[in-house]
Amino acid sequence: MVGIALLGAGIFALEQHLPAIEAAPSSFELKAVYSRSQKSAESLASSSSSSVDVYFDTPAVEGKSLDDLLKREDIEAVVVVLPIPAQPGVIRRAVEAGKHVLSEKPVAKDVEAARGLVSWYEGEKRGELWAVAENWRYLESLEVAAAKVWELVTKREGRVTSFRLERFGFVAEGDKYFNTEWRKVPEYQGGFVLDGGIHFIAGLRMLLAAGGEEISSVACFSSLLEERLVPVDTVHAVATTQTGRNGTIAISFGTEFKRGTQIEILTTAGSVVWTPVSVTTVVKNEKGEMVEEVKEFKAGSTGVDREVVAFGEAIRRGSLEARQTPAEALKDLEIVQGLLESGEAKGAVKNVGP
Template identity: 60%
Template sequence: MTGIALLGAGIFAREEHLPAIEATPALTLKAIYSRSQQSAEALAAASKDPSSVAIYFDSPAVPGKSLDDLLQRADIAAVDIALPILHQPGVVEKAIRAGKHVLSEKPVAGDIAAAQKLIAWYEGLPAEGRPLWGVAENFRYMPTLREAVKRAGEIGGRVTTFRLQMNAFVRSDSKYFNTAWRKTPEYQGGFLLDGGVHFIAGLRFLLAAAGQEITQLAGFSALLDDRLIPVDTIHAVALTQDGRSGTIGISFATEFKSGLEIEIVTTNGAVTWSPTSVKSKTKKAEGSEGEDVEETEFPYNSGVTAEVGAFALAIEAGKVEAIQTPGEALKDLEILQRLLESGAGGAAVQKIGL
């Protein structure tokens, strides 16, 4: 088994990454780090066997308990980083320099420039013996989304249009809103960056099944709820390399409308995805009228355990899956940032493709 440490930030790490690590047979949780002793202890208490998990923290300063001390442990081969967005790049670099394989949380960085800088540094390291680095995007491991991708591939045809629509309302008593670094974000987009990259990743995953990538976009952004600074809503039109247009709508401030759907329509049919269902339409056999419709319901599965399991397999194989590479995560971030830039510029057209 591979010894792994969770470098976590409170609620998110406890509810998602911690059980995912403990449910992956190839990994053994050996240590937990958080910036404060209190949050590190809370994370450890939520583990299956708290007595077997060492705790590390930087506040208060205690000899032998820092992140640097954890990274010096020879029995820990990998780290799973679920820290606040702006703290992650520096910790990713520190862990890789210490010789640890890294699975870091999305987005890959707070903006394109920071992501490019970190990726360039990593790719400049000697390939032989370089630790693996993957970026965790659990949407690509959700069973429902994988089923939708499968159906889109089977249906085939040329894309005619597509749609991403996500509406939610972040309440004042939400545990995520009351996470300090989310409540007063120091990064672009607020919840649109933190949560929005998931939805962009899902859209890109489905479009790729039909051979398409987004190459241009233009949209309007707004702050509908003053609590959710700096912006909480964006509506845009996007074009693929073949000139196929679709729409992207993401809002975290629509109290009386909620839901998440991604739809791909081709000349042969359509696939509509939600986190718990996949619906597909295809033409009936020649000579028949109407459509064949197949709709399947699924229990909710976040995909987090599967993504951690995929990284464990990557360590064994010595290579990260394409859908977990930092370059793939950078493409998600690029589209999200261009949406924000277009919105700030009054629907200024943004080209995609670094």
């Protein structure tokens, strides 16, 4: 069993990571929690089902700082769930202290910072694992959808012809995520389009990868429909893969009267439509008739519990699954930043990737 600490006491840390860690007793033993303020750290600790040590930097108390936590030899791993701009510095400190790290998405606030962090980590050549938590890659429904796309392309010898990502929703003024100060006045590009939109890009990339495709360029128009959701809340784009297949991306956090998330992959052998609670596959049978298959999933799953377990397994194994690597998270960020930069340039085509 690995001793672990939870760094961050925000909504996602409290509602998702804390219960996920505590639900994996064969992998982890939660020993400590940290937040920048004593009040928030103690609040998080009070929500734990076990007695944990509390660390904070404000006010300054001897033996209670993040550095003090990272010095503990019985803590082998940390989960970093802090505001986006604060993540890279804490990741570095934790790795340098000899800890395995699972850090929340996005990998950094922009591609430049992310590439620098990934380059630094890879150059360290140390034994510590650094995984990036993109919980959508652990949604059971997405895994099934990816397997269906793979079957169409591999077993039925199809090829991807087009694709579509649509996510519409509305961040209300009373939304719990909106009412965090670092989100109200974001010190990073894209606002909710980066913070939340990167999930949808990760999902699209996962399904395209199952069909042997990767997005290589985007042309986007962006807008701000709700003035409080600065700097932008909506993007509409055309995306092109490395083989020249075109598809569309629409992500909005400012559309009040349309809700839902859907990804569609079209191939010459059939189609797959994914939502968080269903996977619909359409193929032709031996008679040439269209046959639809629908598989449904339980609502409310986030995938965090499964990604935490995967992190524990990676520590035991000594290597990460590809879907938790910083390199994979960097590709998600490159596409989101490409969308934002293209939007700023009024639809200019932006290449994404190295």
